[in-house]
Amino acid sequence: MRTVVHLSDLHFGRVDSTLVDPLTRAVRELKPDLVVISGDLTQRARTTQFIEARRFLDGLPKPRIVVPGNHDVPLYNLPARFLGPFVKYRYYISENLEPFYADEEIAVVGVNTARSLTVKNGRINQRQLNGICQHLCAYPDVVTKIVVTHHPFDLPEGYREGSLVGRARMAMDILARCGVDVFLAGHLHVSHSRHTGERYRIAGYKALAISAGTALSVRRRSESNAFNVLRIRHPELELERYAWQEETASFSRFAVDFFERRADGWMRVSDETGTR
Numbered sequence: 499m500r501t502v503v504h505l506s507d508l509h510f511g512r513v514d515s516t517l518v519d520p521l522t523r524a525v526r527e528l529k530p531d532l533v534v535i536s537g538d539l540t541q542r543a544r545t546t547q548f549i550e551a552r553r554f555l556d557g558l559p560k561p562r563i564v565v566p567g568n569h570d571v572p573l574y575n576l577p578a579r580f581l582g583p584f585v586k587y588r589y590y591i592s593e594n595l596e597p598f599y600a601d602e603e604i605a606v607v608g609v610n611t612a613r614s615l616t617v618k619n620g621r622i623n624q625r626q627l628n629g630i631c632q633h634l635c636a637y638p639d640v641v642t643k644i645v646v647t648h649h650p651f652d653l654p655e656g657y658r659e660g661s662l663v664g665r666a667r668m669a670m671d672i673l674a675r676c677g678v679d680v681f682l683a684g685h686l687h688v689s690h691s692r693h694t695g696e697r698y699r700i701a702g703y704k705a706l707a708i709s710a711g712t713a714l715s716v717r718r719r720s721e722s723n724a725f726n727v728l729r730i731r732h733p734e735l736e737l738e739r740y741a742w743q744e745e746t747a748s749f750s751r752f753a754v755d756f757f758e759r760r761a762d763g764w765m766r767v768s769d770e771t772g773t774r
Contacts, residue, residue, distance in 0.1 A: 501728070503528055507567070507710070508535070508539050508554065508715065509712065512541040517723055526558070532606060534608075536567070536647065536685075537565050537567025537570065539551040540570055543587070548586050548589075549590060568649075596629060605642070607646070609646065620648060639677060641732070645682070651681045651707045652692055671700065674698075678705055681708065683710075687712040691707070694707050702763070703762070710725055711723065734759075735756075736754060739751070
């Protein structure tokens, strides 16, 4: 079994500082095999914010897969935005904008969907899809294949299609042929999980699209600060949501869902059999 902690939307520069140490402690206590952070480490891509984010990362277990988000691109500094949008990210966080990790049970590739030409939205391109396929297609089905982006491939009810990562449908057609199992994302500050068959009707294929809420930002939507924990034992996956509890001043398990890979793809077990 592999344990993957999935954090997103840290937004250093606009965080609830009382949550930083408890979050670090919670992640360490989970003893994950991999930590994933799906973008927006900073609020406005400022040097002090990247320094804070770097300090936080240094307190987390390794290995880690980290990708940028749209907030990690300078907004008001136009020369930096268009001529060197990831200079500070590369210096303080990682030179590699599209990292890769694999072991005997999971293969995980990060993809940078942030772009200089858009303020909020993101997209994926053919070059990136080729890279994902080069990393993942060779792995057998018993290895759980995971793609990490900031912008999501699926949305909760009530969100417009424009919030999806650009070229999502083209990407899904290509990545289905590689048998990608799980798409991890953030961006919306809302926890969400669903199989992709409801949005992308591809014969014989259903992956899991899983989004994490914001782990630290004060810009909460309809939920408390939260993060996800994936416990993967192919062909089963347990998704735990950890949320901030004021009463105990800690992050604790708030909800859990169970998924299983069937002949035509991944399915929430409770969809058919009730709570497990």
